Amino acid sequence: MESTAIDFDGLIRPGDTIMWGQSHAEPVTLMRALVRARRRLARIRVFLGIGFAEVLEPEHADSIDFLAYCGSGSNRKLARAGVLDILPAHYSQLPGLIRSRALRVDVVMLQVSPPDAQGRHSLGLAREYLVEAVKGARTVIAEVHPGVPWTFGGPYLRASDLDLLVRSDAAFPEHPKNAPGxxxxxxxxxxxxxxxxxxxxxxxxxxxxxxxxxxxxxxxxxxxxxxxxxxxxxxxxxxxxxxxxxxxxxxxxxxxxxxxxxxxxxxxxxxxxxxxxxxxxxxxxxxxxxxxxxxxxxxxxxxxxxxxxxxxxxxxxxxxxxxxxxxxxxxxxxxxxxxxxxxxxxxxxxxxxxxxxxxxxxxxxxxxxxxxxxxxxxxxxxxxxxxxxxxxxxxxxxxxxxxxxxxxxxxxxxx
Missing domain, CATH: 3.30.750.70 (4-hydroxybutyrate coenzyme  like domains)
Incomplete structure (x- = not known):
């Protein structure tokens, strides 16, 4: 179902754990909507990778528990504010933790490419732990962005695989310029x-x-x-x-x-x-x-x-x-x-x-x-x-x- 409005009713429940991609694969439009709706959704937990989007702030801990595998990017301000919990796991362990539900993922939010000629959306900029999360999540929500590349490697998703699909034209976060000295x-x-x-x-x-x-x-x-x-x-x-x-x-x-x-x-x-x-x-x-x-x-x-x-x-x-x-x-x-x-x-x-x-x-x-x-x-x-x-x-x-x-x-x- 494709929509221009974002209504999480019936999709996100109190106590849910939500996961999304990291760095430039963050679904910025969905993240902003989640932050706006956070108090109505009651207490939820989000699992974070490297943050570039600067959407999440320490004050959002009034309704959101922040869990991450890293303290990089915008996660650093959450860590300094004392509202970031860390999962100190080897990256290779993450799929197994998700599969066994030791790391429970109820909702996955994705950023996907426009569909190809066969109607398949690519996961675009990230696969990583999202591949295992998509398999087991109760709810999969995505935003389709015209600037996201169609990349090989699968899995590929059709609109019918998604509980909600919204359009996004949010600017990509500025890539940190680290010119070597x-x-x-x-x-x-x-x-x-x-x-x-x-x-x-x-x-x-x-x-x-x-x-x-x-x-x-x-x-x-x-x-x-x-x-x-x-x-x-x-x-x-x-x-x-x-x-x-x-x-x-x-x-x-x-x-x-x-x-x-x-x-x-x-x-x-x-x-x-x-x-x-x-x-x-x-x-x-x-x-x-x-x-x-x-x-x-x-x-x-x-x-x-x-x-x-x-x-x-x-x-x-x-x-x-x-x-x-x-x-x-x-x-x-x-x-x-x-x-x-x-x-x-x-x-x-x-x-x-x-x-x-x-x-x-x-x-x-x-x-x-x-x-x-x-x-x-x-x-x-x-x-x-x-x-x-x-x-x-x-x-x-x-x-x-x-x-x-x-x-x-x-x-x-x-x-």
Whole structure:
């Protein structure tokens, strides 16, 4: 049923949990309508990914309980206000949690593309955990947006599959401009040293992944199997550096879960049969990842300690990151033939060092999952190293102003 009005009566019930896509896949028109109707709907819960739309505010907690897997984007203000609860789960676990209803999803709100010639709407910019949620939700509501690309990968929905379909022309959130500076470019060059022709890449989003991808312009026959796909991937594909020809699974196809980027990325994705978006049960599944050779996983962190423990979640007491897919992808790269697990981060955040004696937040990646740690000062390959061997390698990539203190603190801790 297609409508221009949005009436949630009979579709959303008190106590329901509602899920929608993240970043540019947020159904902005439906979100705004939900916020307006929240008091009439009584208390509900929403599950959030990365927020870009700036629709949700802390005061909406008067009727909405906020649950998220991450503290990124507009979720940060909810976290700082103390109204955001966190589900600290590996991304690979989300489909199973939804399927078992340990993470109950009653209503799914989607942003979909205009239909193709066969009347099929694509999920457009995101599949991820939405694929499993659509299967089990009592109610599926969608907004169709003319700017959403028709992307391959399924599932495809017809109007008859939806309980309510509304039209939307809401502006896409402005894509954060993270132009790489000197530090990010230096990190990108160091990471690029670990990427050979024919490697299959996984990256996140932001200035450091963009700098890494820019440094790979001279590589050939690269592949992509990633959670997120951004403008940097589109640029490399259009330049010919990415062909996916040597991938050991999905040859010829760039595989991702969500598109996070600008209008350029949306144009690249529209009707592009060499790009497929898949559900999290595929993109992050260890059995699938285990079949990828030369898998290079490039992830970020809040801080890393001298033994290789990684905190990717909490900074200064606020939840700003996620467990997310970092553990899934790094462990897959460790096991991959010719693979490289990489954690890349600047050596400082303001005056504070990000190479530390002990992490100040949770251990997202344990030191037993040894990685290559990269800052603008170089790379510390911790694979196969003892704890005593790791300490000087890590201090060597810390900011020069912090190395002497790190050495003293390491001695005091008998490292």
């Amino acid at each position: 000197e530090i990010e470019q230096a990190i990108g060059r160091h990471v690029a040293d670990f990427v050979d022709d024919g490697a299959t890449l996984q990256t996140g989003i932001g200035a450091i992944p963009d700098a890494v991808l820019a440094a790979l312009a001279d590589r050939r026959e690269l592949g992509v199997h990633s959670g997120s796909i951004g403008d940097g991937i589109a640029a490399l594909a259009q330049s010919g550096a990415i062909s996916n020809a040597r991938k050991t699974i999905d040859a010829g196809i760039t595989v991702g879960g969500v598109l996070i980027g600008s209008e350029r990325l949306r144009r690249f994705a529209h009707g592009n049969a060499s790009l497929e978006l898949r559900g999290t049960e595929y993109t992050h599944d260890p059995c699938v990842l285990g079949r990828i050779e030369r898998f290079v996983a490039i992830n970020s962190a809040v801080e890393v300690d001298l033994t290789g423990q990684v905190n990717a979640e909490v900074a200064a007491g606020t939840y700003v990151g996620a467990v997310g897919g970092v553990g899934d992808f790094l462990r897959a790269a460790q096991a991959s033939r010719g693979g490289v697990p990489i954690v890349a981060l600047p050596s400082t955040a303001g005056r504070h060092g990000r190479i530390v004696v002990r992490v100040s937040g949770p251990v997202t990646v344990p030191r037993s999952d040894a990685c290559v740690i990269v800052t603008e000062y170089g790379a510390a390959d911790l694979r196969g190293l003892s704890l005593a061997q790791r300490v000087p390698r890590m201090i060597a990539i810390a900011h020069p102003d912090h190395r002497e203190q790190l050495e003293r603190d390491a001695r005091a801790c008998s490292m």
